Amino acid sequence: MGRTYTPREMLEKLISFNTVSDRSNLDLIAFVAEYLSSWGVTAHSVKDPTGQKAALFAMIGPEIEGGTVLSAHTDVVPVEGQSWSHDPFTAWEEDGRLYGRGAADMKGFAATILAKVPDFLKADLRVPLHIALSYDEETGCDGARRMIPHMLDRVPRPARVIVGEPTSMKVVTGHKGITVLKTRITGHPVHSSQLHRGVSAISVAAKLIGWLDGKTAENRAKADPECPFEPPYTTLHCGTITGGQAHNITAPSCEFVTDIRMLPGEAPADWVNAYRRFVDTEVLPGMRAVSALCDVEITELANVPGLGEEPDGLAEATARRLTGDNARNVVVYATEGGLFQHHGLSTVVCGPGSIDQAHQPDEFIELEQLDRCAAFLDRLVDGLSQLRS
Numbered sequence: 607m608g609r610t611y612t613p614r615e616m617l618e619k620l621i622s623f624n625t626v627s628d629r630s631n632l633d634l635i636a637f638v639a640e641y642l643s644s645w646g647v648t649a650h651s652v653k654d655p656t657g658q659k660a661a662l663f664a665m666i667g668p669e670i671e672g673g674t675v676l677s678a679h680t681d682v683v684p685v686e687g688q689s690w691s692h693d694p695f696t697a698w699e700e701d702g703r704l705y706g707r708g709a710a711d712m713k714g715f716a717a718t719i720l721a722k723v724p725d726f727l728k729a730d731l732r733v734p735l736h737i738a739l740s741y742d743e744e745t746g747c748d749g750a751r752r753m754i755p756h757m758l759d760r761v762p763r764p765a766r767v768i769v770g771e772p773t774s775m776k777v778v779t780g781h782k783g784i785t786v787l788k789t790r791i792t793g794h795p796v797h798s799s800q801l802h803r804g805v806s807a808i809s810v811a812a813k814l815i816g817w818l819d820g821k822t823a824e825n826r827a828k829a830d831p832e833c834p835f836e837p838p839y840t841t842l843h844c845g846t847i848t849g850g851q852a853h854n855i856t857a858p859s860c861e862f863v864t865d866i867r868m869l870p871g872e873a874p875a876d877w878v879n880a881y882r883r884f885v886d887t888e889v890l891p892g893m894r895a896v897s898a899l900c901d902v903e904i905t906e907l908a909n910v911p912g913l914g915e916e917p918d919g920l921a922e923a924t925a926r927r928l929t930g931d932n933a934r935n936v937v938v939y940a941t942e943g944g945l946f947q948h949h950g951l952s953t954v955v956c957g958p959g960s961i962d963q964a965h966q967p968d969e970f971i972e973l974e975q976l977d978r979c980a981a982f983l984d985r986l987v988d989g990l991s992q993l994r995s
Contacts, residue, residue: 661740663757676736706970716739735987743941792859806857810902826839841866890902
């Protein structure tokens with residue numbers, strides 16, 4: 607029999623692992639695997655191509671279809687450049703809050719799941735509970751993208767997924783998708799006094815960013831007033847840009863990064879293809895008329911589908927019964943929920959903590975939220991033990 611933890615104690619332990627997305631998470635995964643093994647639960651890991659990161663999934667209960675996946679990501683965002691009052695990887699408590707990087711986003715849910723493992727094992731589960739922990743959610747959901755197919759190949763097909771992102775235990779039934787693009791422009795440098803003989807990569811970037819802004823304006827103008835998202839339309843946004851050599855040289859290169867936040871149901875490829883068509887037909891011909899070496903290279907850095915609302919969705923019905931929340935809640939940030947739904951699994955987002963604390967210095971979670979999440983899981987287990995879920 608393994609060691610028991612309260613959700614708070616487990617959260618302290620998980621916070622102590624520095625799992626910023628540009629670092630390995632293997633120490634945390636090893637701890638979880640050992641903890642589960644101490645309770646007789648076998649965990650399966652799925653490593654990334656470098657072998658320096660891993661996702662983990664495990665099943666508790668009978669090996670039959672119809673179970674519930676409890677999903678969380680193990681990576682956190684960086685702390686550099688933020689003003690923390692304490693070490694962000696050593697949890698501290700003040701005024702009913704537990705502080706530390708990842709406390710809200712989203713180690714609080716993972717900690718509560720893991721702390722409840724002994725209770726899961728004692729329950730008379732009629733269908734299984736699946737624990738799924740991913741990596742690199744913050745940088746494009748690559749961990750879940752690799753883990754989900756492996757999990758579905760190894761375990762009986764689950765009936766529903768609960769992604770425990772911080773929603774203050776409200777039931778979120780939809781979120782936008784995101785596609786991240788890097789555009790690199792190769793211009794033709796000349797002295798700026800001979801501008802007509804060159805191609806400024808910065809000027810080309812300005813034209814492309816103007817196209818992106820124009821599409822956002824078009825979407826705003828035709829937005830459905832009944833759409834529950836805020837804003838209620840797809841947005842195309844340039845977040846970073848670098849380029850140029852000197853004030854008197856037409857820029858030889860420029861690079862910028864764009865995110866496209868799409869309404870559920872919209873195909874990312876449609877937006878990317880429209881952008882490429884504009885480049886190919888309206889931009890490149892003029893550039894190459896000056897120099898054949900001019901180019902515009904578009905690279906997709908991330909692509910996460912939105913979570914669509916499911917009429918009569920099983921995951922939604924379960925979460926609403928367990929929380930009593932019957933409001934229509936959607937969010938504009940992306941989660942791994944869209945990937946689970948893409949694989950045909952009924953999915954909802956519901957977890958402890960506030961998204962307002964995500965990515966902030968002195969990130970915290972109200973301890974009351976951990977208590978609410980633990981009670982939520984108790985009710986879930988009760989339902990799965992009585993075949994009511």
